[in-house]
Amino acid sequence: MKPFSLRRRIFALAVGLLLLASLVLIVFIRDYAERAADRAFDRLLAASALTIAGAVQVEAEAVIVEIPFAAFAMFSGQDRVFYAVEDPYARTVTGYEDLAAHMPETVSGEPHFSDLVYREDLVRVVSVGRLISTPSDTGWVTIHVAETQNQRNSLANEILSNAVLPVIALTFLAVGLVWFGITRMFAPLTQLEQDLRARAPDDLSAITVPVPSEVEHLVSALNGFMARLRNAMERVSGLVAEAAHEVRTPLASLRAQAEVAMDEQDPEALRRRVGRIHTGAVQASQLVSQLLMEATISHRLENQDNDATTLGAVIDDVRQRLDPDQASRIQVDLATGAGTAIIRGDRVALREMMRNVVDNALVYSSSPVEISGTLGAGRLEVIVQDRGPGIDASEKTMVLERFKRGATSAGTAGSGLGLSIVSRVVEAHGGQLSLKDRDGGGLIVAITLPTPKRSSAVPGLAMALILASALITLPPQSVDAATSVHAAPDGSTEKVLTIFGTTDTPLFEYFIAAFQDLHPDTGVIYEEWDSRPLYENYLAGSLSALPDLLISSASDLQLKLANDGYAQPHDSPFLDALPDWAHWRNEVFGFTFEPAVIIYNPDLITGAEVPRSHLTLAELLETQTERFRGRIATYDIALSGVGYLLAAQDQTISSTFWRLASAFGRVNAQFSGSSPAILNGVADGTLALGYNVLGSYAFARQAEGANIEIVVPDDYVLVLTRSMLIPRDAGHADLARAFIDFALSPAGQAVAAGPTALGAVVPDGSGDWTSEAIAARGRGVIQPIPIGPGLLVALDTLRRQRFIDTWQEIVSPKP
Incomplete structure (x- = not known):
């Protein structure tokens, strides 16, 4: 393959990326400048329209508005401003009639923005609706405010020009810095190359040449590789040397026995010779197998293979590899939990550890071999016991070394590697190994291994x-x-x-x-x-x-x-x-759809006289004061948060709110902190009528058979949503998030639309109490109470106190 210049490739790629990034950045800045200007001026437009909407009043069923000074004072003065206010019948109350003619009626309190060519200028228009209630009707007043776009375009161009020049200058500067940096960056690599070329073939020591931090990981990896290579070479060299030393003797013995057997004439003597040859071959084969297994385990332990297994699985694996007659001699007695306790480590190494211990016990003992296990605090203890000759106390440390055997092993075939393999595996897994004498004769091998901590x-x-x-x-x-x-x-x-x-x-x-x-x-x-x-x-x-x-x-x-x-x-x-x-x-997340309704006892109020709107309720109480004295109930807005919320929204929408409050005062209305108390009173006849009761509770009680009837008002219907939030100091925020997801999911909304009758807020659901089904129960304008900063106005301390004081003065007048 033809060599290439890495330096030139990096430089060309860097320059290309810089130019592309500069182009993308300029496009992004242009878009951002336009969006930033639009956001800034749209907020001013919306604030102007909402200020005008707040000044809308109803007098003698006529809409009047006195434009506040602040509505236009917030504009820059460099653009033309137009406005129009339309009543519910699309008649222009004030402002520019031709502007109103170009815009549709608005039936929402949220600002809606659009662009329009008006009087030969492109203008930005915001439209806001204000729901009003008069004795004869309920409808939307629409407010339009328009502004030409000269200032917002100037602001966008200013942001763009102020940002593009630095981008271009920085691009050229970055190109120069990239070339200089690449040149300097490759200098340490040249020194590293010279150091490696000057090394001897067998020099696997660590590289000590100073290199940049970016190349340090490469050098560390290279040093790690050479260290592993050096260890592997040392291990192979040691294995070869030890194998040559240990295998030489049995092979020489086999050769000698074979040569003698070739000249043997006596059949019985020849049979004995062949038997000794077979014993030597078995010993040599066992030695080679142990050497290979020792090398395999060393390699696996160095690679730090980490599996999850159990003591029971390890023991079963060992038993399956034994002859049936040998496997039948093993007796296993594991305490509760010990057999299923998790052991983390190399599965093959753990199996060979147990196999070597069990093989030794079977070879040196003719009686059953007992395996037991107990589970403690973070530790698993395994004990293997036999009735063999045991190991002398002075030899217990020595037999754990490679090719070392105790005096009691004389006459028994073995390699001297079994216990050394066991010791290495136990040590690599962070455990402990001990050899003890067994009462009555025999050996006890005790192995203690750590178990993973359980965070639960x-x-x-x-x-x-x-x-x-x-x-x-x-x-x-x-x-x-x-x-x-x-x-x-x-x-x-x-x-x-x-x-x-x-x-x-x-x-x-x-x-x-x-x-x-x-x-x-x-x-x-x-x-x-x-x-x-x-x-x-x-x-x-x-x-x-x-x-x-x-x-x-x-x-x-x-x-x-x-x-x-x-x-x-x-x-x-x-x-x-x-x-x-x-x-x-x-x-903040709403998950229900709950209208504020009027409930009544059908035994106390006939269907013909039931008030179907807020105005007719006030008129009924005004004309039949004595009949309903002490038998009307609503929320105590000083105690009930939802009661205050509904009253504040009523006051904002309805021009008859204070008239209705005065009617409550005339009949000495009862006030409660919760919907269930009002429902109970109406159901048992103590109360005749309840006002602004949550429809969810009313629908549920009616379905249970309570003696109540429900009116969804025909003029307007306030709808609130039960809301959820996760406190900042929540201890289990993950569980709270799971519950919010459930409540907003189809499964949670099915509960809201089902037996709870709380109402599903997500549209197009299924059930008896979907938002569409609830809205269809009345003819009034559905007015959801939006969760937004507008709710904070009524919570202002002074404003809330004045509202409650005025309410109490009207509904509870002093004698």
Whole structure:
């Protein structure tokens, strides 16, 4: 093959890669500059539109808006700005009518961006919807804000130009540095070549020439190879020398016996000669076999082959290689666990170790050979006992050397290699070998080998302690918490998932059972709380244990925990199927679809007078105050996190919210911290009607036969999703991630759409309670409560306190 220049190849490849990288980098920078400019200006556009949306009001069923100063103050002043506000009937309330004519109506509160040629300029338009409720109807107000793109193009070009010039300069500089570096890089290799050429053929010592760190691994590998080659040569030389010394004597004896036998005339004497020749041949054959096996084991131990086997398998392997009459003399008695204990090492070497010990016992003893084994803390002890002549105490160390035999072996064929092989194998596996005298005569060979550590011991103990404490010595909990323990179906105790949530335990047990069907090795501890106490106690660090997963129907509180850095991220493979409104980043995940509904007792309210909207409910309470005094219930928003979330969203959407709150005050409405309490009151007739009850609980109770009827409002329907997050201090985050994946998977969504009636949030599912089936039960606008930073506004301390104070002043007026 024609030689080539490695230096030129590297230089040409490096220059080509540098040029290609520069081109790719310029393209990337151009794309990044455009995307960065778009992101920056799109955020300004969205902020402007949302500011206008926040100023939308309804007076006398007419939409009015006073454009805030801040809505346009955020623009640069170098671009033209256009805007339009349309009412639910597509009539322009204010702004540019021709802009509104070019844009479709928006029925979402999320900003939607598009490009449009408007008044001979390419403009970027953002459209935002604002859901409003009037006494006669519910609809969407649409806000459009448009801006020409001169400034964003200027920003993109500025980013590109400021980045391209340094890229070009660095490319030329890099080419020069590559050439200089390649020249310098090959200099140490020349010195290494000269050192190797100057060596003698039998010089296998390590290379000591200083080399760069990049070549150091090559030199280390070369030194390692030469060291192995030197060891192999020394081993072969030693083996040849020892074999020549040890084999010379039996071969010479065989030759002499054969020569004498050739001249022997007496048949009996000839037979004796042939017998001695046969004995010598057997001894020589055994010696050669032992020498070859010793060489094989030395090679395998140097290669550090690492298999996993058991003591029982090693003993069975040895027995199968013996004659049947010899194998029948072996008696095996292994303690519990000893036969199946894992031994890590070379399987062939361990087999030959045991074979040599057993062969010696069979050769030097005519009685049964006993093999026993015991398993201790990280150690496996194997004992082989015989009734042979034994070994003198002064010879016990000597017989472990190669070609050394004790005085009691005289007259018995042997090579003197068996015990030396045993000693080498035991030492290579980190064990211990001892030779002891047996009471009553005989020899005891005791071999102790290490067993692998089992990492599951500590988790198993921890699981046992957790379950024991939960089942036997569970400390008293807060009145807000109730604990249930679900052991792993397969009986294992290594894995425990601790969940703190607000879902009623009987409902959540459906999820636990389905999860454990897929993960039978996982136990689950579930502690039920109310939403607000769960949030506050977690922040205060006063929960009874560190949860691995937090689940709450108050998604705003969950979002705040994540926003404040208390959540771990998780890239679930099912995240793409989840609606955008039902998760925030990869930290908060919604998994249910639960509308806020009105429930009533059909014995106390007739079907004809049932309020079907928020306005008709207010009118009913205003006109029949005495009838419903003390018999209407809703959430106590000061105590219930989900109650405050729903009330805050009601106030944002509905222009009749405070009128309804005033009606609650007139009838002395009852306030509760949870849906089940309201459901119980309506079902037993203590209450006539419950407002903003979670539909999931209502549907489930109705299916059980409770005396309640359910109204999905005809004007608008608030829908929340029960959300999950992994706390940053979770002890078993891997189990929490597995549960999130299960809850978002088709199997978990089938549970939500099934007997729990919590509702499947992932579209196109199957079951009685899919999001599509729930939405079809009413005629109102479905308004999901999106999990996003917008929820943080209502959680502002002053804003929340003012809202609660106003609510309490209206619903609980002082006399």
